[in-house]
Amino acid sequence: MSKAEDQNRKTSERTITTVCNCHCGGACPLNVHVKDDKIVRIETDVGAEPQFRACLKGRAYRQRVYAPDRLVYPMKRTGERGKGEFERITWDEALTTIAAEIQRVKESYGPPSILFLGSLGDVTWLHNAALTEELLIKAGGYSGSWGSPSGEGALLAMMTSYGMPAMGNSREDLLNSRLIILWGWNPAVACNFGNTRLYLAKAREAGARIIVVDPRYTDSAAIFADQWISIKPGTDTALLTAMAYVMIAENLHDKSFLATHTMGFEKFQNYVLGNSDGIPKTPAWAEDITGVPKPTISSFAREFAAKKPAALIDGFAAGRSAHGEQFHRATITLAAMTGNIGIQGGSAPGGCSAMGDMLMPVNLGPFVSLRMQGEDNPVDLAAPPRKDAIVAKRMGRLGFYMGVSQSRVHRSLIADAIIKGRQGGYPADYKLLYLVNINYLNQIANTNKIAQALQKLEFIVAQEQFLTPTAKFADIILPNTTFMERNDVTTGGIGPFYGYMNKVIEPVGEARSHYEIVAALAEKLGIDIFHGKAEEDWLKEIVHDCRDIPDYDTFKTEGVHKVTLPVPFICFEQQIKDPAHNPFPTQSGKIEIYSQEIDDLGDPLLPPIPTYIEPWEGRNDPLVQKYPLQLVTTHTKRRAHTQFDNLPILREIEPQAVQMNPADARKRAVDNGDMVKVFNERGAMIIPANVTERIMPGVVDIPQGAWYSPDENGIDRGGCANVLTKDVMSPGGAFCFNTGLVQVEKVKE
Amino acid sequence: MNQIGFYFDQTRCIGCYTCVVACKDWHDINAGEGAWRWIIPVEKGRYPDVFAAYLSLSCLHCAEPACIPACPAGAVTKRDEDGIVVVDSEACLGNSECGMFCKEACPYDAPRFGAEEGAKMQKCHLCAERWHEDKKPICVDSCPMRALDAGPIAELVEKYGDAREAEGFLYQADLEPSVIFTSKQSKP
Numbered sequence: 001m002s003k004a005e006d007q008n009r010k011t012s013e014r015t016i017t018t019v020c021n022c023h024c025g026g027a028c029p030l031n032v033h034v035k036d037d038k039i040v041r042i043e044t045d046v047g048a049e050p051q052f053r054a055c056l057k058g059r060a061y062r063q064r065v066y067a068p069d070r071l072v073y074p075m076k077r078t079g080e081r082g083k084g085e086f087e088r089i090t091w092d093e094a095l096t097t098i099a100a101e102i103q104r105v106k107e108s109y110g111p112p113s114i115l116f117l118g119s120l121g122d123v124t125w126l127h128n129a130a131l132t133e134e135l136l137i138k139a140g141g142y143s144g145s146w147g148s149p150s151g152e153g154a155l156l157a158m159m160t161s162y163g164m165p166a167m168g169n170s171r172e173d174l175l176n177s178r179l180i181i182l183w184g185w186n187p188a189v190a191c192n193f194g195n196t197r198l199y200l201a202k203a204r205e206a207g208a209r210i211i212v213v214d215p216r217y218t219d220s221a222a223i224f225a226d227q228w229i230s231i232k233p234g235t236d237t238a239l240l241t242a243m244a245y246v247m248i249a250e251n252l253h254d255k256s257f258l259a260t261h262t263m264g265f266e267k268f269q270n271y272v273l274g275n276s277d278g279i280p281k282t283p284a285w286a287e288d289i290t291g292v293p294k295p296t297i298s299s300f301a302r303e304f305a306a307k308k309p310a311a312l313i314d315g316f317a318a319g320r321s322a323h324g325e326q327f328h329r330a331t332i333t334l335a336a337m338t339g340n341i342g343i344q345g346g347s348a349p350g351g352c353s354a355m356g357d358m359l360m361p362v363n364l365g366p367f368v369s370l371r372m373q374g375e376d377n378p379v380d381l382a383a384p385p386r387k388d389a390i391v392a393k394r395m396g397r398l399g400f401y402m403g404v405s406q407s408r409v410h411r412s413l414i415a416d417a418i419i420k421g422r423q424g425g426y427p428a429d430y431k432l433l434y435l436v437n438i439n440y441l442n443q444i445a446n447t448n449k450i451a452q453a454l455q456k457l458e459f460i461v462a463q464e465q466f467l468t469p470t471a472k473f474a475d476i477i478l479p480n481t482t483f484m485e486r487n488d489v490t491t492g493g494i495g496p497f498y499g500y501m502n503k504v505i506e507p508v509g510e511a512r513s514h515y516e517i518v519a520a521l522a523e524k525l526g527i528d529i530f531h532g533k534a535e536e537d538w539l540k541e542i543v544h545d546c547r548d549i550p551d552y553d554t555f556k557t558e559g560v561h562k563v564t565l566p567v568p569f570i571c572f573e574q575q576i577k578d579p580a581h582n583p584f585p586t587q588s589g590k591i592e593i594y595s596q597e598i599d600d601l602g603d604p605l606l607p608p609i610p611t612y613i614e615p616w617e618g619r620n621d622p623l624v625q626k627y628p629l630q631l632v633t634t635h636t637k638r639r640a641h642t643q644f645d646n647l648p649i650l651r652e653i654e655p656q657a658v659q660m661n662p663a664d665a666r667k668r669a670v671d672n673g674d675m676v677k678v679f680n681e682r683g684a685m686i687i688p689a690n691v692t693e694r695i696m697p698g699v700v701d702i703p704q705g706a707w708y709s710p711d712e713n714g715i716d717r718g719g720c721a722n723v724l725t726k727d728v729m730s731p732g733g734a735f736c737f738n739t740g741l742v743q744v745e746k747v748k749e
Numbered sequence: 750m751n752q753i754g755f756y757f758d759q760t761r762c763i764g765c766y767t768c769v770v771a772c773k774d775w776h777d778i779n780a781g782e783g784a785w786r787w788i789i790p791v792e793k794g795r796y797p798d799v800f801a802a803y804l805s806l807s808c809l810h811c812a813e814p815a816c817i818p819a820c821p822a823g824a825v826t827k828r829d830e831d832g833i834v835v836v837d838s839e840a841c842l843g844n845s846e847c848g849m850f851c852k853e854a855c856p857y858d859a860p861r862f863g864a865e866e867g868a869k870m871q872k873c874h875l876c877a878e879r880w881h882e883d884k885k886p887i888c889v890d891s892c893p894m895r896a897l898d899a900g901p902i903a904e905l906v907e908k909y910g911d912a913r914e915a916e917g918f919l920y921q922a923d924l925e926p927s928v929i930f931t932s933k934q935s936k937p
Contacts, residue, residue, distance in 0.1 A: 044891060053767075053891065053893040054767070055765055056771075059774050188764075197894060198894060201760075201761050201894060217801060223762070223802075223933075228797065647780075648781065649773060650770070652781065653770075661796060662796075663796075693794060693795055693796045693799045694796075697796065
C-alpha cells in the first residue's frame with residue numbers, strides 16, 4: 001500500500017470498539033475498522049495490560065457478518081423438514097404466523113405444549129434467549145428444559161461439596177503454583193477466559209511443573225506440560241481414587257485440613273481402602289481400569305501430596321461422561337486431601353472456570369436481569385418439585401431455569417420426550433418448539449433421533465444467523481443480527497473486565513436483534529413486555545446496577561472497562577482462613593466429601609461419597625465386540641461449539657476428521673487422510689482419518705460442533721459427533737458426550 | 750540497511766492460527782487464496798513418547814533472497830531502508846505467463862499465487878504500512894501468546910538471543926533468512 005493510499009484509508013475509516021462474544025468461554029475486545037457502514041478489518045485489544053487478545057474466531061468475524069450464507073430475511077419452509085427448502089417472506093407475515101401458532105397451540109393443548117430451547121450462543125446481558133422466555137411467560141407459560149451440557153456434573157459436585165457453584169482461583173494465581181494439573185482440560189484450544197493460556201505459559205516459564213491427564217496429547221500437553229498421563233476415557237475417577245489410596249497408605253494426606261474443613265472423609269477412606277466393599281483401590285486395581293501404569297499412579301500421588309501449592313484444575317470434559325459427577329466429586333476430595341483449596345497457588349476443583357463468575361452477583365444478575373424482574377413461569381409453578389433438583393433448588397429464582405420443577409425435562413432427553421410425550425411419563429405433549437440461538441439437533445446426543453423427533457412437532461420457529469442443521473427443521477426462521485449489529489453489554493468472565501459491545505454497523509439485510517424480535521412479537525400477541533423502554537434504557541439500567549462500572553457514557557465510549565484485582569482472587573479463601581465465621585453453605589458448614597443430601601435420594605448409582613462406577617459403553621461392555629473404539633468429542637480451535645463451522649476461512653485450517661492412533665489405523669488398513677466410516681447403532685458418518693500418535697490406542701476423537709449433513713442414505717458427511725453419542729443422562733445429571741463406543745472402517749469412494 | 754525481521758517463540762506457540770487469520774483479515778485475503786502466514790505442525794515420536802510443536806512462518810525477508818534473482822520480470826525487490834522484500838504486482842507476470850520461478854526458488858514456500866488464471870505473486874511485506882503508525886505487523890499484535898515479535902534484527906538478537914533454527918525449521922546460511930527463534934526442544 002502506498003503512503004497516499006494509506007492516508008486515504010486512515011481518513012475514511014473509523015474504529016469502533018466492541019467485544020467478541022460467541023460462547024467460547026471468553027470475551028475479547030475487537031477494534032473494528034468501518035468504512036461506509038462496512039466492516040473492513042479488525043484489530044484486537046492493544047490497550048493497557050492485561051490485554052485480552054481475540055483469537056482466530058474473533059479475527060474471522062468480518063467473514064461471518066458478510067458470509068454469503070447469512071440469513072438476511074425471514075423465511076418459511078417450503079420443502080420437507082430438514083431439507084433446507086425455504087422461501088422469503090415479510091417480517092409481518094412471519095410474526096403474524098408465529099403469534100397465531102402460539103395462540104392456537106396454547107388454546108388447543110395448553111401452555112406446557114409450548115417447548116422453548118435456547119442457548120448462550122451470544123453470552124450477553126441484553127440480547128439473549130431470556131427475552132423470548134420472558135415473552136412466553138407473559139403469553140401464559142412454556143415448558144423448559146434443564147441441565148448444563150457443559151458441566152452439569154460439575155455443578156452437582158460443587159453444590160453437594162461446597163454448597164455453592166464456585167471454583168478456581170483467578171488465573172494470574174497460576175503464577176503462585178508449584179504444580180499444575182490439567183485434568184481432561186485443554187485450554188490451548190478451549191480458551192476458558194482471556195489469558196488462561198498465557199498464564200499457563202508464564203507459570204511453566206516460572207518453574208511450575210505441569211501435568212496433563214488426557215486420552216490425547218493435546219496442544220496443552222504439547223506446549224505446557226512436563227508430563228502427559230494418558231488415560232482411558234471414563235476412568236478418571238478410578239485414577240483419582242487410587243491416588244487417594246497411595247496418599248492414605250503412605251500417610252501423605254493433609255489430616256489437619258480434612259479435620260477442620262471437610263466432612264465424611266472416613267467414609268471415603270473406608271471405600272478407598274476396601275473396608276466397605278472388599279476391594280482396596282490400589283494402583284494395581286486402577287492400572288487395569290485406567291491404563292495408567294502403577295508406578296506412574298504412585299509417583300503422581302506422591303508428587304501431588306508433596307508439591308504445594310498445587311492447582312488441580314478439572315476440565316468439564318472428563319465430567320461430560322457416564323457418572324461424570326463422580327469425577328468432579330473426586331477432584332474436590334483430592335484437592336482437600338492435599339490442602340489445596342482456598343490458598344494461593346492452589347485451586348478449588350469443580351470445573352475449569354475460574355473464580356466462578358457466580359461469586360460476583362453482578363455478573364449473574366444482569367445476565368438474567370430482565371426475567372428476574374418479571375414473573376415466574378406458570379408452567380414451572382404448576383408442576384411438582386423435582387426430588388433430585390440438588391443444583392436447581394439452591395439457585396433462588398434462577399432455579400426455575402435450572403430445573404427445580406418436574407415441568408422440565410433434562411436436555412439429553414428432549415427428543416425422547418417429544419416422541420413419547422405424557423404416555424411415556426414425560427410432563428407434556430410438546431406441539432410447538434421455539435428455538436433461540438441453539439443448534440440443538442447438532443449439539444445434543446443422538447442427532448438422528450432428534451431429527452426424527454423434530455418431524456413430529458406441529459410448528460417450529462428458529463431465530464438464527466445461519467441455516468444451521470436445526471434451523472433447517474423450522475417452519476419459520478427469523479434472521480438474527482450478530483453482535484456487530486446491535487448494542488449490548490457483557491463481561492469478560494475473569495479479569496475481570498466489562499465490555500460495552502458497541503453497534504458497529506447497521507443490521508445486514510433485514511436481520512433484527514433479539515430485542516427487536518421480541519418487541520415485535522409481543523406487539524402481535526398484545527403483550528407489554530418492555531414497558532415502553534428502548535434498548536438503551538435497559539442497557540443503562542444494567543450498567544447502573546453494576547457497581548464496578550463508574551459511568552455509562554465513558555463505558556460506551558471506551559468499550560472496555562478493566563477491573564484490576566489488587567491480589568489474585570482465591571476461591572473460598574475466607575472459608576479456609578476463618579471457618580468459624582465463614583462456613584460453607586452446606587448442611588455441615590464444611591466441604592462435604594460425604595453428602596447426606598445425595599444419600600437421601602437413595603440412588604445406588606449416585607453414591608454419597610465419590611465412587612468409581614464402571615461406565616456403560618466402556619472397555620468392559622460386551623458391545624466392544626462390535627464397536628471396539630471409545631469415542632471422545634472434544635473442542636476444536638476453529639469453532640466455538642457449532643458456531644463458525646460454516647466459514648471457509650476457518651474450515652481450511654483443519655478438516656473435520658476422526659483422530660486415531662496408527663495402531664488402530666493399521667488394523668483397518670487406514671492411512672492418514674483416508675475416508676473412513678465411523679459408526680455404531682445410533683448412526684454413521686464418513687469423514688477423513690487423522691492418524692496420529694497424539695491419541696492413545698483404542699480411543700478416537702471427533703471434535704464436536706461440525707454441522708450435521710446427512711446424505712441420501714442418512715450417513716452424515718459433516719462429521720457431527722452427536723450422530724454417535726447416546727441420549728442418556730448420568731444419574732447426577734451429567735451429559736455423556738464422552739461416553740460411547742464406535743467402530744471405524746475404511747471406505748472406498 | 751537496518752534489516753527488519755521476525756522473532757518466533759516456539760515454546761509459546763499453541764498453534765491457534767490467530768496470526769494466520771488476522772493476517773488474512775488485515776490484507777483482505779480470502780479462503781483458498783495463498784496465505785501470507787501459515788502454521789507448520791511438527792509431530793515426532795511414538796505413543797506415549799510424543800513430541801509436538803508448531804511453527805508460524807511467513808516470508809522471512811532474507812538478506813540474500815532466492816526469489817529476487819529467480820524472477821524473470823524483476824518484480825521482486827528488497828527495500829534499501831529496512832530490507833523488506835516486496836513484490837510489484839504490476840510487474841509480476843502472474844502464474845500463467847511465468848513458471849512461478851520465485852515460488853520454486855524459495856525454500857520456505859513464501860511466494861504464493863492464487864488458483865485463478867493469471868494470479869499474481871503475493872506474500873508478506875511485514876505490514877510495511879503499519880510501521881508508519883508505530884504498529885508492529887498484524888500477526889505480532891494478534892498473537893494471544895505473545896510468541897511473535899518483529900523489529901530490527903540487531904535489536905531482536907539483543908532481546909531474544911541469536912538462535913536461527915527451530916523444530917521443523919532449517920536455516921539456509923546462503924539466504925540468511927531474517928528470523929530468530931526460541932526453539933522448543935524435543936526430548937532426547
